Amino acid sequence: MTATMSYQKEISKRRTFAIVSHPDAGKTTLTEKFLLYGGALQLAGSVTSRKKERATVSDWMELERKRGISVSSTVLNFKYRGYSINLLDTPGHNDFSEDTYRVLTAVDSVIMVIDGGKGIEQQTKKLFEVCRRRKTPVFTFVNKMDRPALNSLSILDEIERVLNIEAYAINWPLGSGPDFKGVWDRESRLAHLFERTERGSYKAPVKTHGFDDPYLKELLNESTYAQISEELEMIEHAGVDFNAQDVLEGKTTPVFFGSATNNFGIEALLDSFIEHSPQPQPRHTDSNTIIKPDNPSFSGFVFKIQANMDPRHRDRMAFVRIVSGKFTRDMQVTHNHSGKKLRLSNSSNVFGRERISVDEAYPGDVIGIVGGNYFSIGDTLSEDNSICFNEIPRFPPECFSFIHNPVPANYKRFQSGLTQLLQEGLIHFFELADSARKTPVLGAVGILQFDLVKHRMETEYGTKVNLEKAPWTMVRWICEPSSSQSPPRIPHGVQKAVDEKGAPVLLFTGEWHLKYFEENNKGIELNDFRD
The missing domain is CATH 3.30.70.3280 (Peptide chain release factor 3, domain III)
Structure with a gap:
């Protein structure tokens, strides 16, 4: 394999995305369950912040743990089925939406979490509009289906009507609330039945059955089975067709149903997302030049700065989204704001508070550069000093x-x-x-x-x-x-x-x-x- 082919393969295996939602829709729980299914966690923690329970990996700041909310964006890197995943967990509270907006400049796609019992909420609408303006592909996860939920057809209709986007249900819930048994996968045409695990701490065992299987009919009871049959027939004939290109262009959002707390539908969501989400995308410079990921010159931009992540060192980390070229430790780049030449020697991958030194990275990856008090949000780092990205918005305070x-x-x-x-x-x-x-x-x-x-x-x-x-x-x-x-x-x-x-x-x-x-x-x- 040539160096060029190897480089292209590395790019194609990157997925960089954020999870966004209205507060309390289950965003942080879903983040943690992705880490569980990706093998980055052996035991899922609790997001309730109770003293005797584990703290959520992505919420590392003391104030977050005290209040039980996310107030700072977190970058989590992990591997999943041969792919390198950069998951940017965003603040859940709308008072910190500006941080979320900046994070959305660094991703190629988004998973939007909706509370199945509440539908589209105000913060969801705001965040979706940011994605629409940037033409960012959006995948939708309807969460908390194991609790009393709105009618599933009504949820699809609300997504299309309120967000003005076509919605295609990849799977369909088998019941809701106490009667929620799993999901029907429309592609494999199999019912995925899930067993509860204690507090959702472990991967949920999955059993599959055909729709005509007597066991499934008995499990769902006659009325629920009849209702699901009718709903599936309706979306097959009256719903939109799945078109992968429409997803990439932000015209259609694939919709998944499940329960993050009890691990219902997590693996199906993650597998489908990896398959249909975009690989690293080009970025525009302030001169309107398009920089593609396969451009050999290294370039990236700072979208977040966080000090004192590690109280033992009290240092400062700049998070850089790589746009093009290959990053290697100790490489020399130009800092566009000052014009200075910098050597990038102290580079890390981040997992909550934990850091792992990184020697090389590719377009789509997010790396943390420790030190450098001259870095500011929006700065460009590149080998080609003509490149200057203008990605980061500032929103007016209220x-x-x-x-x-x-x-x-x-x-x-x-x-x-x-x-x-x-x-x-x-x-x-x-x-x-x-x-x-x-x-x-x-x-x-x-x-x-x-x-x-x-x-x-x-x-x-x-x-x-x-x-x-x-x-x-x-x-x-x-x-x-x-x-x-x-x-x-x-x-x-x-x-x-x-x-x-x-x-x-x-x-x-x-x-x-x-x-x-x-x-x-x-x-x-x-x-x-x-x-």
Whole structure:
């Protein structure tokens, strides 16, 4: 086998995806069960955060364990049936949706988890729209079918109607709630019956039967069997046909039913996903050049930065999605933001808190680079200094808070911690202009981000902080004005400021003030994002 053929094979065996959902739909549980079926875990942990139960592998931060929610994205690498899987577990709480949005720039496909008892929820709609804009293929897992669930046909209809995408059921639930017995696989035309395992800790044994098997008829009872027969006939004749290309183009979402907690349908989902999801995809540069994975020059971009993942070392890790070329330890690349030449020597694969040194990686892989305080989210690393990716969006904050350092002696630690959290993209930072008050202002998508700032400043940097709610609810960036343009007329209730990059912004207390400003400053263009 030639080197080129070997390189192409490595690319084809990569799958990089994220799992997204509304809070409490079962995203973190599904993540852990993938690790169980992929052999990365021998025993599945519990997501309930009870003292005597195991903590979920992907939720490593202390605050996450205390609250039982995911507030930080986690990268998990594992092997499955010859494929190299990069699974990006995202925050479940919508206050941390900006972190999720950034993660979606680094994946090639998404698994969307829906609670079978609730259907499409608000956060699901938001995340799906991000995927639609990026034309990211979406696979759907309808979870918690072992609990009272909505009618399965209604769930399919809601997916198509609310998300405006065709839905093709790969399998079909055999009952729901206490009567849920497994799924009918439409491709193999076999019923997959599952046995419960204690707390879903082990792989569930699977038995298969034909639909006319007397055992299956007896297991389902007469009325349930008749209902499932009717539903299957309906989706066969009235449903959409499966088209693999439509899936890759984001026109159709394959739908799977199951229960992550009890391991119903997990292996079927994972197998089908591996078969039908895309291998690593090209990326556009800021000059609109397309960089394909088989481009021999190494390139990648930083989509996440996390400090203090390992409290023993208190270091800083930049997560890099490889777009093209082969990564090798100690290779030299250009850091596009500074123009400096860097040697990438401290590289790791990540599994929760655990790290494994990585000597080589390929397009689609996500590697962690330890150190490098000059890295920022969105930076490009490449062997070809003409490549510069512009993948990472910043979303306007909707919550604002003054931040105070109550202990002046801790000034250096206070500044160090705040600078680090800004580099991670956890928060936005603003300084008020033309104001007697010089207290810094933090901006966040959700108020829970402020709790995380306070927690991390105190536990990781050893400095107390006081947070005081600020009156504003939105920010707009001021586009570069022409030299002949007169200064803006700033009405009462609108505050001028600059962001952490020195870009001018306006802080508004509500929609009324925004509309009033726009009506009285026709020549000034405002953006809800920073160019």
